Amino acid sequence: MGLGEQLTVVLHQTRSPDNLGAVARVMANFGFFRLVLSDPATYAFRGAERLAVKGEQVLERMAVARELPEALSECVYAVGTTSRTQLKGRVPLTPEQAARRLAEESARGRVALVLGGEQRGLSDAELAVCADVLVIPTSEVQPSMNLAQAASVLLYLCGREGAQPALPPEPEPGARMGTLTALGTRMNEVLLASEFLNPQAPEHVLREMERTLLRAKLTQREAELWLSAFKHLGRGVKRGASAS
């Protein structure tokens, strides 16, 4: 399957029906149909159809998730969009690199392009759940792009990648982010209980460890292996704690 079938557009904390409709239309323009709203800031999306010219099928098939990790749970790869060029220790991809990367990763399963939130962009925590981040280079005069216009640029580039012959699918399906999130939660518990992580600020070290696993491009089977390993470690640690 190529990028056309595998790409999911995730709109985080959408509040404008106009933007939603415009994104649905440009998705249809470039042959993409999977749209997920994550933690929408409103549910009054009636108005969207007005702008979603011939994008109705995108809106009909649209899914809604309570939070970003849930929106990404079925995906093996996600790239988050940000207008900020200063990203603590992360090197942003160019739009072209991101489109190429999405096409490559689509050989392992579903991939996500994350946009939003309309007010202040994606937070560090939200970007942290994305394997990569991308920045659309803009002028200092007006660095911040409208959501639907940023989507137009990125989906045009993804459409071009989608037009290339699809890469042969990987023999093993990639780890779904839902499984990786469960793994992260379990690692957090166990590594706190074993007094490895600092209870005051566990996130930073945990995120680093999680990112290494993302970089390893685990298969779904390997991710489940890790999850089950940490379940056993958890029981072991608990036994140790009650024994002492």
Place this chain on the structure above:
Amino acid sequence: MGLGEQLTVVLHQTRSPDNLGAVARVMANFGFFRLVLSDPATYAFRGAERLAVKGEQVLERMAVARELPEALSECVYAVGTTSRTQLKGRVPLTPEQAARRLAEESARGRVALVLGGEQRGLSDAELAVCADVLVIPTSEVQPSMNLAQAASVLLYLCGREGAQPALPPEPEPGARMGTLTALGTRMNEVLLASEFLNPQAPEHVLREMERTLLRAKLTQREAELWLSAFKHLGRGVKRGASAS
């Protein structure tokens, strides 16, 4: 001067303030500030400021022309955007080729990217005054893009070209389309009077001749030379007619 200074965005028969505002914003996003409205379908553009976030300076400097040739009169090159892939005998440029071409031609003077009209796109006659036409490849499901979203894709690509070091300016300024339009009008008169053109349908042959002159990339001086030559030819033909 680079593409940033030389690119003029021409919106033909704009009717939506929202589109105008959105285009002004994305122009500012990518560092472009020359906007011309050609034959606007309305003048009620108050609403545009609302969407032109930080694009006000684009709207303040915006010019209005009664018709497309007037909007292009100062430009040495124009590329017209169309969603139709069937173009009688004209090979459309890809968006990337068009951006490259605009950057190259900007060494000769001002260049124009023409978009619109919102209802039915640019007519054949309107596209005929553009040296080139471009098509943004879209899916059959929804081939027609929103104006502001098409502008986003094209101005992003132009912004990338603009980021390249500007080509050295040509020693001689290129022929302004205003002069070329005057030449075309004069050629039409004289070639009809001399019974070269068929009075029933002069356009087709005339357009072909005009296009060869466009292709020749005349300097302003050469264009004025041709214009003056046809003025003299006109007088000669008139004399011949009255003599007989």
